[in-house]
Amino acid sequence: MKPPAFDYLRAEAVGDVLGALAQQGGDARVLAGGQSLMAMLNMRLAKPKLLIDIMRIRELRKIERTADAVVIGAGVRQADLLAWPDLAEALPLVALALPCVGHMQTRSRGTICGSLAHADPSAEMPLALVALGGEVLLRSARRRRRVAARDFFAGMMLTARNDDELIEGISLPVINGSRFAFREVARRHGDFAIVACAAMKTPSGVRLAVGGVADVPTARDWPRLEGSALDDALNAFAYELGARDDVHATARYRRDLVRMIGRDLIGEVLR
Structure with a gap:
């Protein structure tokens, strides 16, 4: 076509x-x-x-690190970020998730912010943004504004970006002293995830973020839970996501994955 x-x-x-x-x-x-x-x-x-x-605009192709955040410009390709020497130390969750984004050939062309603008709920970078509590940097001829990840994704392939706004970049916090884990299930490596989960240890407990189930990547914060309390929390979360049957998987299978992967990742970051 x-x-x-x-x-x-x-x-x-x-x-x-x-x-x-x-x-x-x-x-x-x-x-x-x-x-x-x-x-x-x-x-x-x-x-x-x-x-x-926009790919000839040099100022949009920068990765800039400050004391508490990493700012990634709209023109930064996925392969550029994956090759950034500070990635594993500054953004360990992104370092875990980014190799699952497409294939080497697509990562050499695709951009980090382009994936966010597309807002596919099964994509890995929107999930990482939500899990880390990052911000999207929007700019128009009238103003600049920062939108929290949880408010940016408005639905399947829908965002809070206005028609006159450019996604200038994103800001991801540098979180020291924490633990992170990521896992996804897909038909083949590089395909969009049937279910993807990211977990991180927080000062008060744990955060679990899930993509591929609801229309937007969704995160929950819990205190440190164990045994049946954790099972109950994961089960409630799996149902709250509103999984649906499609050609890739049944809703029941997606709920099972949320429960099983969620438990594994939470155990990994809290051990």
Whole structure:
């Protein structure tokens, strides 16, 4: 299949992007890696009048670390972040999840922020953002704003980004002295997850985040639970996610995975 006709803008500066978004609004789409967008164009699930290519803007291709956070620009490819020398030390959960994102070939093109903009509930990077309590950095010609991960994902492939806004980057906290675990079940390595879970030890107990079940990645914080109390909490969480049957798995199978993987990961981070 072929995409519908569109105009193309190769932006040289962020101002070019913001001006085009302000003018075109919902008729424009930002193109970074294109790993999701190009497929949607070819299937005519997206029909923008204008594509804005941001990959020549150097300031969007930076990874910057401060004392308490890592800021990842909109043009940072997944392979770039995976090769970043400080990844395992600064963002150990991302280091665990990122190798499960697609394949080497797609990671060499796809961007971290592009995955967040696409907002597939089975994708690994939205799950990591929610699990870590990160923020999405949005910018328009009018203002800048930061949106917490839990508020950014509004539904399946829906986000809180306005039509005139660019996802300029994300901010992920550097969490020292904690433990992290990640696991997913997929039909094949590199496929979207049937269920993906991320766990981290918190000062008051544990956080478990789940993707691939609800329409958005979802996290729960619990005190340190053991035995039947943990089983009850996981069972309630599995049902709250509202799993549905589809061509990949039944709702019952997804609930079972949440319970089993959740228990394993919680035990791993709390041991």
